Amino acid sequence: MKVLFTYLITCISLAGLAQDTQDLTSMKEAAKNYIRQGDYNNALMVLNRAKEKSPTDLEIQKDLALTYYLQKDFAKAQEVSKTLVERPDADVPSFQIAGNIYKALEEVKDCERLYKKGLDKFPNSGALYSEYGELLFARKDYDAIQQWEKGIKVDPSYSGNYYNAAKYYYFTTDRVWSLIYGEVFVNLESLSQRTAEMKGILLDSYKKLYSSADLLKNYDQKKKNEFELAYLTGMNKQSSLTANGITVDNLIMVRTRFILDWFEKDAAKFPMKLFDYQRQLLQNGMFEAYNQWIFGAAGNLPQYQAWTNSHAEAYSAFSGFQKSRVFKVPSGQYYQSAQPQ
Numbered sequence: 323m324k325v326l327f328t329y330l331i332t333c334i335s336l337a338g339l340a341q342d343t344q345d346l347t348s349m350k351e352a353a354k355n356y357i358r359q360g361d362y363n364n365a366l367m368v369l370n371r372a373k374e375k376s377p378t379d380l381e382i383q384k385d386l387a388l389t390y391y392l393q394k395d396f397a398k399a400q401e402v403s404k405t406l407v408e409r410p411d412a413d414v415p416s417f418q419i420a421g422n423i424y425k426a427l428e429e430v431k432d433c434e435r436l437y438k439k440g441l442d443k444f445p446n447s448g449a450l451y452s453e454y455g456e457l458l459f460a461r462k463d464y465d466a467i468q469q470w471e472k473g474i475k476v477d478p479s480y481s482g483n484y485y486n487a488a489k490y491y492y493f494t495t496d497r498v499w500s501l502i503y504g505e506v507f508v509n510l511e512s513l514s515q516r517t518a519e520m521k522g523i524l525l526d527s528y529k530k531l532y533s534s535a536d537l538l539k540n541y542d543q544k545k546k547n548e549f550e551l552a553y554l555t556g557m558n559k560q561s562s563l564t565a566n567g568i569t570v571d572n573l574i575m576v577r578t579r580f581i582l583d584w585f586e587k588d589a590a591k592f593p594m595k596l597f598d599y600q601r602q603l604l605q606n607g608m609f610e611a612y613n614q615w616i617f618g619a620a621g622n623l624p625q626y627q628a629w630t631n632s633h634a635e636a637y638s639a640f641s642g643f644q645k646s647r648v649f650k651v652p653s654g655q656y657y658q659s660a661q662p663q
Contacts, residue, residue: 346375362393380411387419399423414447421453433457448473448480478651481510492523498550500527506596509649522620532564549657552588556580570621574613595651611640
């Protein structure tokens with residue numbers, strides 16, 4: 323009888339634990355739904371009750387800090403986030419949330435210390451490099467580019483660093499990296515509002531690239547970057563195609579000839595996912611649709627709409643192919659000359 327009684331008590335305890343876990347999971351999901359709906363008061367009510375059930379739950383703490391931040395109760399948000407980032411199990415989103423709170427409070431020095439602490443703990447976090455760079459750039463500290471470059475090197479499939487670096491190089495005398503990083507970005511993050519902005523930057527970057535008939539004339543040979551030189555040499559061979567200006571049609575020719583030439587001479591030395599993808603699209607008959615997708619609307623929206631209407635089957639095939647795959651950049655394909663240490 324004693325054994326049976328012990329067994330029943332154990333079953334009841336386990337059932338109660340399972341019910342508590344189920345209730346907690348349900349509460350956390352309800353809170354997230356309220357956050358998505360912008361109903362922050364209900365989210366806070368549910369999260370605080372969930373915290374009573376599980377005071378050390380990291381996800382609850384993160385959602386509390388985030389909700390206070392979204393509600394613009396920055397003092398409360400900071401109170402929660404300070405505890406959050408001191409936890410031994412604090413993750414990258416913990417530092418991101420805390421960073422946004424410090425930015426909102428304009429506590430720049432503390433925010434910088436926070437990002438450095440986060441990067442000491444997560445040295446391969448592209449997200450933290452991206453946001454730390456944004457903090458520096460906002461105060462006109464152009465060492466921001468070094469953070470974005472580090473992020474690209476250590477976390478090559480995180481899109482934010484490509485976005486920031488491409489924009490940075492676009493406003494400098496650079497002729498290479500705004501194009502490379504910008505196109506990698508639109509493939510990593512193909513459906514966001516930032517993508518439309520970057521497509522316009524890419525089109526203008528090609529105009530900037532071919533502003534001189536000789537792309538190598540003003541290249542700084544002291545840089546000793548073999549990838550840049552190979553890229554510019556390949557693009558320089560197509561310069562005559564742009565004599566009457568940059569259009570989607572002649573960009574398709576320029577880029578087709580460049581890829582064919584690259585894989586004859588340079589691909590083995592400089593493996594690059596972006597160029598591999600372009601060649602794959604060429605081989606599958608989708609390269610025209612891909613270029614229209616990047617440059618069409620940015621160059622001439624009515625012409626782009628007319629092209630998609632008259633090439634509906636080709637555009638549909640490309641769109642389906644694009645949505646069926648995930649674009650990822652492998653490690654070891656970092657060729658920027660200002661390589662961070």
